Amino acid sequence: MAVQSPSLHDVNARVRAVAEAIQSQLEPHPGLAHRNAHAHIWLGINTIFGEDWRDRAQFSCVMQCVEWIHTHPNDDYENFPGPIEFRTVVERGLLFETESD
Numbered sequence: 163m164a165v166q167s168p169s170l171h172d173v174n175a176r177v178r179a180v181a182e183a184i185q186s187q188l189e190p191h192p193g194l195a196h197r198n199a200h201a202h203i204w205l206g207i208n209t210i211f212g213e214d215w216r217d218r219a220q221f222s223c224v225m226q227c228v229e230w231i232h233t234h235p236n237d238d239y240e241n242f243p244g245p246i247e248f249r250t251v252v253e254r255g256l257l258f259e260t261e262s263d
Contacts, residue, residue, distance in 0.1 A: 168221040176228050177203050184235040199235075206231050209239045210246060217254060220247040 168176075181199035188197035210227055211219040223245050230242050 168225045170216060170221065173221055173224050173228065176225060177207075180228055180232040184232060187235045189236045202235075203228060203231055206239045206242075210242050211248075218248045220245075220249055223247045 177200065181203055184202075185197075185199040188199060188202060191197055207215055207224055207227060211224060215224060226245065227242055231237075234241070
């Protein structure tokens with residue numbers, strides 16, 4: 163049986179679980195009355211992989227990022243050791259690469 167790579171559904175489910183686990187561990191942040199763990203994780207994913215991560219990033223790398231945030235909830239996103247990998251044009255289902263890719 164082949165191992166399936168994670169899907170967007172898997173990423174969403176893991177973000178929810180990790181957010182619940184780290185909510186009480188988040189340290190205060192200047193300018194925020196209350197830290198939101200869900201927003202913290204999604205911001206980390208967007209910061210590390212870019213806003214178009216759903217279309218371009220390898221979901222296995224995104225899952226590793228979520229796990230890293232789970233173990234380092236107060237660390238800066240720039241300290242994520244990687245990997246940061248993107249799907250190829252073929253993996254994304256595109257016939258031709260465009261200038262925005």
